[in-house]
Amino acid sequence: MSAHDPSQVPGATPKAEARRSAGLGKMVVVALLAFGFTFSLVPLYRLACEKVLGIRLERGAVEAGKAGAAKVTRTVKVEFDGGVNSKLPWEFQPHQLTMEVVPGEQYETTYYARNTSDRDIVGSAVPSVAPARASGYFNKTECFCFTAQTLKAGESRDMPVRFIVDPNLPADVKTITLSYTFFKNDALTTQLPGAGSSSPHAAP
16 A cells, blocks of 8 residues: 555545534534624614613603793783872773783783863873882883873873883792872973963953
């Protein structure tokens, strides 16, 4: 027998080749299983994170929504009232009696005034706010009470009021009443043209 007979080379038998192929196949299978397991962890991890984060975000959104609603939905009832002094022959009253307002926002309302006499008259309005501790939180940005008002005989007029309720108004104050009383301004009325035409000493 020749020394170079291939049948005598180690590992060249069919059984050795079969074992080598089987071992290589097992390694491939293990590698594929490991890759598949690792890949499957990605969607599972993502799903778990989305669930946890989703719950947290949802709770945060609900809490933020509640906080925002608490700020926006707080309203204060403002009541309007008006009258005149007995010496002033005017009609005077608010166009609306109540208004629901949100603190921090500007609102406008109007009062109606009419001179029922046959003479021109100057009137001055004096405002008041109740309860008294709310007066510092009721800010008028425009008001007919800032200046004297002149109405000719029989004249009528709408008088605007713009105001803002301070957001720092105490929480237990639910209603604010704004009142005006008009008084005859004698000093300014006597200065009107024709005011002295009627004399008590004039002949009948």
